[in-house]
Amino acid sequence: MMQNEWGGTTFPLVQAHEVIGRVTALGSNANGPQIGERVGVGWASASCMHCQPCLGGEQNLCPKRKLMAADSYRNYSRCDSRCGLY
Ligand SMILES: [Zn+2]
Numbered sequence: 001m002m003q004n005e006w007g008g009t010t011f012p013l014v015q016a017h018e019v020i021g022r023v024t025a026l027g028s029n030a031n032g033p034q035i036g037e038r039v040g041v042g043w044a045s046a047s048c049m050h051c052q053p054c055l056g057g058e059q060n061l062c063p064k065r066k067l068m069a070a071d072s073y074r075n076y077s078r079c080d081s082r083c084g085l086y
Pocket residue numbers: 047048049050051052053054059062063064065
């Protein structure tokens with residue numbers, strides 16, 4: 001990304017896979033932070049919430065986790081409200 005290897009990098013660039021921002025929309029089953037609240041999201045944006053790592057609070061180790069970078073849209077990201085919000 002820093003060298004524009006994939007041809008889509010827009011500079012200036014702040015490169016990371018964790019994000020911080022404000023909740024702008026909620027899904028129908030969301031619980032937790034409300035619209036307007038400031039949240040931080042780790043590199044896992046969703047997980048199964050049933051496996052041993054998930055049950056132990058380590059959703060980042062879930063074999064079915066979804067990565068933040070794979071579910072982000074420039075100025076917005078989607079995240080499961082049960083996973084990775086701080
Ligand atoms: Zn899991």
